[in-house]
Amino acid sequence: MRSGVTTAGSSLPRSRGFVVAGLCWLALVTTAYLWGTALVRAHPAIKLHAPPLFGHFDPRLGVRIVPAVIVALIVVALGPRATRRLPWRGLLLVSASSAAVWAVALAYVNGIDALTAPLERSTEYLRVVPQVSSVSDFVGGFVDRLRSFPLHVKGHPPGAVVLLTWLERIGLGGSAWAAALVIAAGACSVPAALSALRSISSVERARRSAPFLVLAPAALWIATSMDALFAGVSAGAVALVVVALTRSGIRSDLPAAAGGLLGGGALLLTYGAAPLAAIVAAVALARRRLRPVVIAAVAAGAVLAAAAVWGFWWPAGLEATADLYRSGVASNRPYSFFIVSNLAAFALAVGPAAAAGISRLFSDRARLLVLAALATVIAADLSGLSKGEVERIWLPFAPWVLLAAGGLPERSMRLWLVLQALIALGIAVFVRTPW
Numbered sequence: 001m002r003s004g005v006t007t008a009g010s011s012l013p014r015s016r017g018f019v020v021a022g023l024c025w026l027a028l029v030t031t032a033y034l035w036g037t038a039l040v041r042a043h044p045a046i047k048l049h050a051p052p053l054f055g056h057f058d059p060r061l062g063v064r065i066v067p068a069v070i071v072a073l074i075v076v077a078l079g080p081r082a083t084r085r086l087p088w089r090g091l092l093l094v095s096a097s098s099a100a101v102w103a104v105a106l107a108y109v110n111g112i113d114a115l116t117a118p119l120e121r122s123t124e125y126l127r128v129v130p131q132v133s134s135v136s137d138f139v140g141g142f143v144d145r146l147r148s149f150p151l152h153v154k155g156h157p158p159g160a161v162v163l164l165t166w167l168e169r170i171g172l173g174g175s176a177w178a179a180a181l182v183i184a185a186g187a188c189s190v191p192a193a194l195s196a197l198r199s200i201s202s203v204e205r206a207r208r209s210a211p212f213l214v215l216a217p218a219a220l221w222i223a224t225s226m227d228a229l230f231a232g233v234s235a236g237a238v239a240l241v242v243v244a245l246t247r248s249g250i251r252s253d254l255p256a257a258a259g260g261l262l263g264g265g266a267l268l269l270t271y272g273a274a275p276l277a278a279i280v281a282a283v284a285l286a287r288r289r290l291r292p293v294v295i296a297a298v299a300a301g302a303v304l305a306a307a308a309v310w311g312f313w314w315p316a317g318l319e320a321t322a323d324l325y326r327s328g329v330a331s332n333r334p335y336s337f338f339i340v341s342n343l344a345a346f347a348l349a350v351g352p353a354a355a356a357g358i359s360r361l362f363s364d365r366a367r368l369l370v371l372a373a374l375a376t377v378i379a380a381d382l383s384g385l386s387k388g389e390v391e392r393i394w395l396p397f398a399p400w401v402l403l404a405a406g407g408l409p410e411r412s413m414r415l416w417l418v419l420q421a422l423i424a425l426g427i428a429v430f431v432r433t434p435w
Contacts, residue, residue, distance in 0.1 A: 018408075021359040025352045032344030035337060045332040047388075052344035054389040055433035060109070065429060068105035072215065072421035075102070079211035080413050088203060091210060092191035098214045100187035102424075103223035109428040116175035118224045118435045119182070123151040125160045125226060126175060132165045140311025143320050152226070154324055157307075157317050159268030160226055179224045186228030186395070189235035190214060193369075193399035196242040197406070200283060201365045208413070209366075209406025212357075215417055216402055217424040218349040221392040225435035230270040231395040237263035237273075238400075241280045242369075244292035252292050260296035264303025271318050272386075272396060275376035279400060282372035286365075322385060333387040342381050345391045350401050351423050353416040357404030366403050373400030392435055 029052065036051020049056040075098060083091060107114045119126055127150050132138045142158040153161060167173055167181070190213040198206040222228040240259030244252045266273035284293045304314050347355065358374075361367045377397050380386060386393050408416055 017359040018356045018412075021355045022352050025347055025355040028340070028347050029344045032341045036341055039334070039337055043332070047329070048333075048341070050431045050433075052341040053348065053391055053427070053431055053433065054345075055431045057430060058432040059430050060432075061429050064109050064111065065425065067108055068102070068425060068428065071098075071102050071105045072418075072425065075211055075215050076414050076417045076421065079214065079417065080208075080410070083207040083210045088198075091207065092194060095190045095194065095210045095214055096187045099190045099216075099219060099222070100183050102214060103183055103186065103219040103228075106220050106424060106428045107223035110432070115179045115183075115224050119175045119178050119226070121434065125150075125153055125164055126178060128153055128161045129164050129168055129173070132161065135162055135165060136310050138162070138165075139307065142312050143317050146317075146320050146324060155321055156270050157268045157314065158312055159265065160229070163269075182226060182229045183223050185232030186219075186222035188232045189228075189396075189399045192232070192235035192239035193403055196239040197366055197369060197403050199243045199246040200286075200368060205364060205366055205406055207406075208408075208410065209403050211413070211417055212351075212353055212405035212420065213399055213402050215420050215424070216349070216398065217351050217420060217427060218391075218395060218398040218402075220424060220427055220433070221349070221395055221435050225392045225395070227270070227392040227395045230266065230273065231399065233262060233269060234266040234273040234276055234396045235399055237266050238276050238279050241292060241296045242283050244296070245280075245283050245287050245289045253295055256292035256295040257299045260299025260301075261303060263296060264300035266396075267300065267304060267314060268307055268312075270396070271321065272380065272393065275379055276373075276396060276400075278376050278379075279369055279372040282368045286368055325385060330384070330387050335384055335387070338384075338387040339381055341388065342386060342390045342394075343377075345388075346377060346394050346397070346401075348423065348427065349391045349394070350398055351405075351420040353405040353408065353420050354402050356416065357407045358401075360407050361404050364407055366407065369400050370404045373397050377401070391433075 032052035036048055040046055040048055040051065048054060079098075082094065086094060104115065118124070121127075139158050139162065146154055164173075164178060167177060190210070193213060194206045194210055197209060222231075237259045240255040240262060244254075244256035244259060247255070263273070266276075280293060280296070284290065307314065358370065361370055377394060380390075380394065380397075405416065405420075
């Protein structure tokens, strides 16, 4: 009898913590919406017509939502059981495949063209590919020509354009192949984050996290924005180094070197990959390991040095991009509002389950990954280098924060998954975004 009272008493504070976390999540999103709506009415140049998300409200409920609903129902019904029974490698494969299917199903709400159309816009990377006659000349003159490039190219290093150019030259050019690459890479961020979690926590904890990474609202921007590619590459890099930190000898050195090389590639795709080093640093400090970090840093430095030989100096590119951003659309967007709006947009991307999971995170070693990722989010927010559109820009941070949801009680897992799916479906139906 005494033990029953203790169990009931201990579950009550936990339930209260979930409620508080959910209410904080809702308050953040609501505040950003109300503040943003008033702000946009007074200052239309802000161009944020569905605050805190970039896009505009355009309800379009129809039969095209059916595939997404079916995928959500399957994951909710079968996901928790499948994650317990599948072999580990099978779980990683099924999780990545399911994440890709969920992303495609959500995009299909806007029609099949929604998979490729976002990559064909005048602001995108594919528009520059026909201009690249020599990759070395393009890379070498990238910073000097920065102002002449489309909007998204201006905001990133030259790596994405180079990659798309190489794809075209081997016969895989165009938006269809680019979309396939982007969606596949974005989906691969799921097994990468799960592998990192398994290495520092437990396979059971990683298994419980898998359905939440699959059914995340963030999938709305995996199909299709180039930021999904950045998320996949950077997640792979971080995961490899985290795994290296839990091993020794050659079994540590090889993944550390591979993670560093991949990390260098991520840095040539997006400047936003740099803060993710905080995750590696947190694990390294906890494990008191330095060697894998040094190996990874040397490998990443070698990639950046190779780019420098071609004429692209990474710090100079970052400085030029930051200057252009501050003098462009950011000059019309108030810092104080976007400090709140950015966090609200990211909260929508990871969903209320992540917020609830954070409320009981401190008893699990997963906190190393999640709290470090949250630190990168806060640092990125305070930097002022992203005012709006962070639901896609911060995709590389999302998988790591979503790991928090794996700490939710198993008995309530399906309820939280339903909430995650409803958020994603609601945004897909009521908000039209460029991606």
